[in-house]
Amino acid sequence: MNESATIDRRQRRMVETASRLTSISRRLTAEHGLGGFTIEELCDEVGVSRRTFFNYFPTKEDAVIGADPEAESQVFAEQFRARGSRGWPVVIDDLLELAIQHFGAMEGTAEEHAHFFAALDREPRLLKRFIGMNIEREKQVIALVAEREGVTTDDLRAQAVVHILFSLLRSVGDRLHGLAGPTDLASLLTESLAAARTVMAAPTPRKAQP
Incomplete structure (x- = not known):
C-alpha cells in the first residue's frame, strides 16, 4: 500500500471517529443534558479512550457542535x-x-x-x-x-x-x-x-x- 492510500485511510478513520463522537454526544445531551454524562461515559460508548476524545474536541460542547x-x-x-x-x-x-x-x-x-x-x-x-x-x-x-x-x-x-x-x-x-x-x-x-x-x-x- 502506498503512502497516499495510507493517509487517505487514516483520514477516513479520523472522520468516522469524530462523527461517532458527535453523534453519541448529541444523543446523550438530548437525553440527559450536558451535565448528565461524563466524557468517560461518552468514550466508552464510542469505544475510544479519553485521550483520543481530546485529540478531536476540547470539551463536550465542542463534540456536540461538531x-x-x-x-x-x-x-x-x-x-x-x-x-x-x-x-x-x-x-x-x-x-x-x-x-x-x-x-x-x-x-x-x-x-x-x-x-x-x-x-x-x-x-x-x-x-x-x-x-x-x-x-x-x-x-x-x-x-x-x-x-x-x-x-x-x-x-x-x-x-x-x-x-x-x-x-x-x-x-x-x-x-x-x-x-x-x-x-x-x-x-x-x-x-x-x-x-x-x-x-x-x-x-x-x-x-x-x-
Whole structure:
C-alpha cells in the first residue's frame, strides 16, 4: 500500500471517529443534558479512550457542535480561492459545491438530526453558540467572496450570494426534521437552489395603473 492510500485511510478513520463522537454526544445531551454524562461515559460508548476524545474536541460542547469550524473554514477558503474568479453567476455554484463537501456530515438519519436539535433545545448555551458561530461564519464567507471577486465586503452582490447560501442551508436543516431515513444533502441543497433561481428569474409583474 502506498503512502497516499495510507493517509487517505487514516483520514477516513479520523472522520468516522469524530462523527461517532458527535453523534453519541448529541444523543446523550438530548437525553440527559450536558451535565448528565461524563466524557468517560461518552468514550466508552464510542469505544475510544479519553485521550483520543481530546485529540478531536476540547470539551463536550465542542463534540456536540461538531467539527472544528476554524480548520474547516481554512480548507473551505483555500479551495474557494483556488477556483479563481469566474463571474458572479458561478459564485453561488462554487459555494454550494464546497458547502456540500464540507457540511456533508449533516447527512444521516432523521433520528440523528432530531438528537442534534433536541440537544440545542435542552441546552440554551449550545443554541446561542451555534447561532453565533453561523453569524460569524457568514461574515467570513462574505469577506472570502469579496476577496476573490475583487470587491469590498459591503458589495451587495457578495452579500447576496452568501445570504442565499446560508438561507438554503437553514431551509434544508428545517426540512431534515420531516424526513425519514438517510438524507442526501447534495440533492436537497441543489433542489432548493434550483427553486430559488426559478423564483428570481421570474419576470417582475407590472404595477397596476392608478
